[in-house]
Amino acid sequence: MKLYQTYASPFPTRVRLSIYVKGLDVEIIEPPGFHASTEAKGDYLKINPIGRVPTLVLDDGRALPESEVICEYLEDAFPEPPTQPADPFDCARMRLLSRICDFYVVMAMVPLFDLSARSRRHWEPAKVEAAAGKVAEALGYLEEYIGEEGFAVGSALTQADGAIVPQLVLACEWIPGAFGTPDPLAELPRLSAYWRAIQQDAIAGRLIRETREAIAGVAAQAKAQAAASASA
Ligand SMILES: N[C@@H](CCC(=O)N[C@@H](CS)C(=O)NCC(=O)O)C(=O)O
Structure with missing residues (x-):
């Protein structure tokens, strides 16, 4: 494949x-x-x-x-090993967490993705603050449903972890780093505990590293392009 x-x-x-x-x-x-x-x-x-x-x-x-x-x-x-919980309600929660990422967290980030592609003079502080606030609000929905055993649901990796970890790299590392906005997890203790724990898992850790490296590459490319167009 x-x-x-x-x-x-x-x-x-x-x-x-x-x-x-x-x-x-x-x-x-x-x-x-x-x-x-x-x-x-x-x-x-x-x-x-x-x-x-x-x-x-x-x-x-x-x-x-x-x-x-x-x-x-x-x-x-390829059912074994599984990436979804056996219990139907837990399985629904896994899908819910993924859906929150797709429908609410990603959508809240779109204005910041758009801004990051434009020169800094377009970064109006009020708009940046409002957009970052929307991201924190969407993360609050994850806070309501996130598991408490170090994984998104239950005590093993599921597809929901694969949906959540790249969003947390973007929300907790890329957005504050690029825009100087506050830590969006400051008021979200359950999601903070999850984020600390999931980084210890070998496969989730690999996914997080891959995401970090790719985002750093995209940011470096954007910086080089901006420098080239400024000097042209
Ligand atoms: N619902 C789709 C969303 C996929 C998606 O939007 N991927 C983005 C990358 S984040 C994409 O390919 N965008 C088109 C582009 O970048 O040109 C999925 O879950 O696979």
């Missing part, structure tokens, strides 16, 4: 979690220039007409987009 993805995107992280937990033999491919422009996506649109990462391509060539759908496919096709 092949996984088309980028390490900077939070969505493929949950798919990599499934791959790592299950020890699957999957070639990981980063479509070159993917985040640069629609044109740069080139042949990738033939693999995934939606034009987003990730996409899983099976050995027979069939392709599957959408991170959560891919995780469910991997769970059905």
